[in-house]
Amino acid sequence: MPKLTFFNLPEMKRNKLIRAAEAEFSRVPLSQASISNIVKAAEIPRGSFYQYFENKEDAYYFLLEEQWNKRQDKFIASLNKYNGDIFEAFKELFQLMLEEKKTEDGYNFLKNALLNVTHEIEDVFTRIFDEKQIDTNRLKEITPLINKECLNISGEDEFYHIIQIITSVTFRNLVEKYSRNMSKEEALENFIIEMNLLKKGLYK
Amino acid sequence: MPKLTFFNLPEMKRNKLIRAAEAEFSRVPLSQASISNIVKAAEIPRGSFYQYFENKEDAYYFLLEEQWNKRQDKFIASLNKYNGDIFEAFKELFQLMLEEKKTEDGYNFLKNALLNVTHEIEDVFTRIFDEKQIDTNRLKEITPLINKECLNISGEDEFYHIIQIITSVTFRNLVEKYSRNMSKEEALENFIIEMNLLKKGLYK
DNA sequence: TTGACACATGACATTGTGTCATTTAAAATA
DNA sequence: TATTTTAAATGACACAATGTCATGTGTCAA
Structure with missing residues (x-):
């Protein structure tokens, strides 16, 4: 996390810094980005x-998580909208990710993230479902929303694996979209x- | 690819260089490895x-592909062994990857690769199945071996997606094994x- | 013997990182 | 208001890494 001084910064200065960091992380992937x-x-x-960040990574994950949290909220909204149909919710999340326009700032930021997914980056994307990360997952919110009637599962344990499967397949489709420069359709x-x-x- | 001079090197010198590179790429992931x-x-x-390599990446992918090609061969052998049952073949590949001992050189090399899978690295692992990469895929070898009778598919197109799905799930299981330090079992x-x-x- | 060629070598310019002693500003206290 | 204390800003610096290039070395054919 950024240090306290960062959050105490006057808004204009902080925003300028955020925009500068976003621009750099949109230009190249994390490993090639330069603080200079x-x-x-x-x-x-x-x-x-x-004074504001521990290092490059600190700034990067702050931005990535900020972007991702918005989408998490929308995902949970979709789950509600479709009465707990997890496939429909994932489809809507996938479509949401496709909406990013090439011209927009976020596009290249996301692209660089997806084409260079270290384990840490993947974690940011998937921790919402991660049993092992008690402090950051949102399973308590998600689980009761889900309609398990239509899922082909025997035990509670299998439910977790179903999510894992859907997540990996969704994720790979997303990566492929960017690596192959595929159209939305x-x-x-x-x-x-x-x-x-x-x-x-x-x-x- | 390494330059010609690399392959012309006297074997001892070349091996020493290979061992040195492997050691460095086992110590840290590609982005942190140092030529120095x-x-x-x-x-x-x-x-x-x-004189021998274009850069760090050139050396890295040479080693990674070398390691991976061996396993590809074993995968195809498994397909034969199980009469084209793709699930059994993937299971055997997965087990093969688990066999890597913590003490062995290859362990950390593989671990660093899997926990920092850029799109390029993932490509090395999956290009054997990749329709789009005509020169490096081995679909011509693989496809006829596969027993499609037991697969729940309507068209040829769906077959490709089935492989994609199994690959992503297998891959994520592997990554998780290393990121969570799971036991083989x-x-x-x-x-x-x-x-x-x-x-x-x-x-x- | 000589010239051509491939390869070897390490110093160098450049770029980047993270730290730290010092300066500046702001807030607290007398 | 004057003084002290605390927090934040600053940029020079030490260190490390990259890729290049001018120069050196050795071999082989003419």
């Missing part, structure tokens, strides 16, 4: 950056085919 | 490294649960 570029764009001295079509396969089972 | 460390361990001058158990869910379908 960020401070140059934000017009702050190098030492100040370290093409990406959605592939996604739906795979979701239907998941539903009906791969085996006779 | 490699040349120090290999006892070659810095300029020589650039625990990892295998989870993997089997998810493969069975895939077979029977997630939906009633």
Whole structure:
């Protein structure tokens, strides 16, 4: 997390810094991003950056989580909207991710994140469902919303694995969309085919 | 690919360099690995490294592909062994990957690869199945081996997606094994649960 | 013997990181 | 208001890494 001094910053200065960091992380993936570029764009001295953040990663994950939290909320809203149909909720989340326009700031930020998913980055995306991360998952909110009637599960344990499966497939479809520069329509079509396969089972 | 001079190197010198590179890429993930460390361990001058490789990445992907090709061969052998049962073949591949001992050189190399899967790295692991990569996929070998009788598919198109699904789930199980430091047994158990869910379908 | 060529070498310019002693500003206290 | 204390800002610096390039070395064919 950023240090206290960051949050105490006057809004204008903080926003300028955030925009500068976003621009740098949109230009190149985390590992190639440079603090020097960020401070140059934000017009702050190098030492100040370290007054606000531990390091590059600290700034990056702050931005990534901020972006992602918004979508988590929308996902939970979708679950409500579709009476707990988890497939429909994932489909809506997937579509939401496709909406990002190439011209918008967020597009390249997201693209760089997805094409360079370290385990830590994937964690940010999936921790909402992660049994093991008690403090950041939102299973208590999600689980009761879900309509388990239509899911083909025997025990509570299997439910967790179902989420894991849907998540990995959704995630890979998203990565592929960006790596292959697919159109919205093409990406959605592939996604739906795979979701239907998941539903009906791969085996006779 | 490494340059010609690399392959012309006397075997001893080349092996020493390979071992040095492997050691460095086992120590830290690609983005943090340093050429300086490699040349120090290999006892070659810095300029020589650039005589042999384009850069760090060039050396890395050479080693990664070398390691992975061996396992691809074993995967195809498994497919034969189980009369084209793709689930059994994937299970054997998964088990093979679990066999890596913590003490062995390969363990940390693999771990660093899996916990920092950029799109390029994932490509190395999955290109054997990739329709779009005509020169490196091995679908011509694999497809005829597969027993499609027991697969729940309507068209040829769906077959490709089935592979995609199994691959993503297998891959994530592998990543999780390393990120959570799971035992061989625990990892295998989870993997089997998810493969069975895939077979029977997630939906009633 | 000489010239051509491939390869080897390490110093160098450049770019980046994280730290720290010092300065500046703001807030608390007398 | 004057003084002290605390927090924040600043940029020079030490260190590490990258990729290049001018120069050196050795081999082989003419």
